[in-house]
Amino acid sequence: MRDIAIVGFSQRQMKEFDGSPTCVELLVPVFADLFEQTGWTKSDIDFWCSGSSDYLAGRSFSFVSAVDAIGALPPVMESHVEMDAAWALYEAWVKIQTGEVDSAIVYGFGKASAGVLRRTMSLQLDPYTVTPLWPDAVSLAGLQARLGLEQGAWDEQAMAEVVARSMTDATTNEWAIRKGETTADDVLAQPVYADPLRRWDCAPVSDGASAMVIAATGKAETAANGAAWITGFQHRIDTIAMNGRDLTASPSTRLAGEAAGTDGVDLAELHAPFSHQELILRSELGLADDVRINPSGGALTANPMFCAGLNRIGEAAQQVWSGNSQRALAHATSGPALQQNLVLTMEARA
């Protein structure tokens, strides 16, 4: 295996982006940030890979125009996944592992505010027996949350503490869209919205784009910004069926975490769009109580679809670059109720 490091990251997150669903307007400055951070130019980048969704944009081939932001003449070696860009990062990491390329920029974007997000997400479900009922994404999380509450896997207080910590930490994150000093009591004082969930238990609908640079050893050291070296990179999927798995658990997270190796992790950025899901993830990853969770505020404070997973990796990398973490873990999720999960570990090196 080649040693590969994260050497650049830039993001934009907002409540509503007033621009085109291709998000080209966001990608242009994001790419410019990456070149400034690394001191590199387009010619230093061997491979490009993106993650986005046609259904979020409401049109086929929505990712095609995004290629304009690269400035892709002469042509580029490029690919796209219909997944969160965290999985685009995985494809790029694999490409570098083949030895054919040494560096890559990965990007993701999504303008969820263009549609009714929780309804659009119903289209991910079984198209024969589930989608025709249009169960929305918030409701599926609500079913999961109640199972855990009533089985004693977690309680309201624990969920409220997740929310309070996230919103408080997000006060220092310029890209968070729901933030402020908050206590668990403040959270519990909020009305229940989609019983058993309060609004703050659910990630806000968010728009955004982000991008990351990775490179193999030999190239990575020439980046100006610093390097967070990838030590484990794994992902797994479970059945989509809400009745086909224990919803209070996430076997795919556990498998990915075990394969990636979580020993010695001092910080974790977990992609939990609902407060109780963070509790599931912490348990499945076996994270000790002293592991710092989501210093960025996490997905509960901004969750731009198709880049929020990549953002967790980027936020963790920034903590490694700044010396706040020696060994960090980042996680991304996709599908209803934590169906598909990705775990990446990274470390600082002298």
Place this chain on the structure above:
Amino acid sequence: MSHTLAAVIGVGQTHHRAKREDVSIAGLLREAVDRALADAQVTFDDIDAVVVGKAPDLFEGVMMPELYLAEALGAAGKPLLRVHTAGSVGGSTSIVAASLVEAGIHERVLTVAFEKQSESNAMWALSVPVPFIMPVHAGAGGYFAPHVRSYIRRSEAPNHIGAIVAAKDRQNALKNPYAHLHNADTTVESVLASQMLWDPIRYDETCPSSDGACALVIASEAAVERSDIKNPAWIHGTQMRSEPTTAAERDQVNPHAGREAAAALWKQAGISSPIDEIDCAEIYVPFSWFEPMWLENLGFAEQGDGWRLTEAGETALDGKIPVNMSGGVLSSNPIGASGMLRFAEASLQVMGEAGEHQVDGARKALGHAYGGGSQFFAMWVVGSDKPR
């Protein structure tokens, strides 16, 4: 850099039809997957990861259908990726699957690509009007027809070249039991007599709209050696290139991205003269005229001369460079799977398993796919022998 050798050890595909009303989406995929697993002499237990490819989700009206399909594809508890690079996706998906093996990450990867076009209507899905823009778009044919006209003008090709391609591919399809179209009566004359749809493209010069799937099992050199597979299709090179849909002075007839991908591919596969060293080629030709256009783009002919190979019969099964032995996209077009079918046919040829459409002695073959506005290219070279 050490690079694990990878080979295709199993190929499976569905019987492609306008409407596969006998199966669900999962059932369609499993038909191809089960055949690929059987061909590779493996079971789901032997598979380390699954890579799914398909074109726009609007075709089936399911957002990221791989999530719902994961269990039926035996992917639960395993890694699963979903690739979408427009029409080239079947090719890109194969390449991503191959890279998982070449990187030394997995021993055996299952990859499957599909489209069940009968669930909706591709013309609709590709032509949803964009506000403020002139609604002159008319599906893929409407998009590509002007560029075909440009090719004809630039190359000064005779009018009937497209018809030669269409007649040849439809005749080849008669030898392929999986092909969607089995029109025994198609001749150059009948193609020229068919209705002009998107002038200069005639009805018989267009691809059908199909339901279908294609699957491959790709294994590492070590896994091949431990298996009973004696005739794998070794992967000699893979390339992908992209460029913008529209740009000032962009060459839409002979796109830069295709030329660059081909040049890199030939170099990677150690090929100095493609027309002499490649025994046969499966090229993504959804409209007949793209055969001569891509012959030039790929370097089988000089610019402006691709049609001469076609006209001389050199792209027929017994020609110098047989093209689209399976009948090609012109005879079966489950869009998301169409690229993988090209990659699969190239593999079958060098495995010696192409049945009636086998090119005698084929030992090195090209699989090619493109997508978007002739802007996304994916291609590979496979061989009977290990590379180098």
Place this chain on the structure above:
Amino acid sequence: MAELGTLHAPLKVEFDYTRSLGPTLSEFMSGLRRHQVVGGRLADGTVVVPPPEYDPQTLDPVKDLVPVADEGIVQSWTWVPEPVKGQPLDRPFAWALVLLDGADRPLLHAVAVDSSDAIETGLRVRARWSDEPAGAITDIRWFEPADVASTSSTTASTGSTTEAVDGIISPVHLDYDYAASPEESKFFRGLADGKILGQRCPKCQKVYVPPRGACPVDGVPTTDEVEVADHGTVTTFCIVNVPFLGQKIEPPYVSAYVLLDGADIAFLHLILGVEASEVRMGMRVKAVWKPRDEWGTTIENISHFEPTGEPDADFESYRIHL
């Protein structure tokens, strides 16, 4: 001057998908049409509703289908204060995982109760069937508490239709708010004033019409505004003879790339005022604007292009634009 926001317009993505089912789902849907819920018995004996098409353990097709009851127990639930379009009820309701009698795993469906106080885990609920079953999951309109549910409608209504259900229609109707990019918005607003405004890329100096959020060669926004002529050259074209769903212009029509004088990229528009068979590459054409009172922020202000009568442009003058 205050910066105007981008232009927005509603975008509808609507299709009624036709889904074929295959044997397992066909039997499930056929059961629903008879007001009968069937589950699939897996290799380990577990009965699952709806039946998975493939056994999660063996991955073989699930063929052993068994009837289960249309009533059972709520295992988990969640409240929907603001239903979205297409859901079983358009007033607040609950989703629940309902373990039907005879099944080992729950079914996801709606429960109709007046408030979240009226539902709890362990509640016994019964299916409210549609009077006009179609062979779809929506044949169960929702579940309701068993103590208030009437049992009269639960008998199979349609003895006549014994043919298997082999497909469902699944409407997917989505509403989006489409926004143009800032650069495109300037272009469309220019059209409302009868002007065709391009922009020059600050790097390569090419004039893009419409202007772009990113020059596709250089990856930077186009900037310097350039008004281009409303006449130019047909570079290439096709004649659309094929009708299709959602088409806005009646065929046959000529869809052409028009390279406006002063622009470095052609754009697609309609050619009229000449027989389709007379349209040529290199033909000089001019915009025919709609009456001014019909103008909006759209390229449709230009009704079409028609020949100017000038001599055709020399092939070499537009060859690089093909």
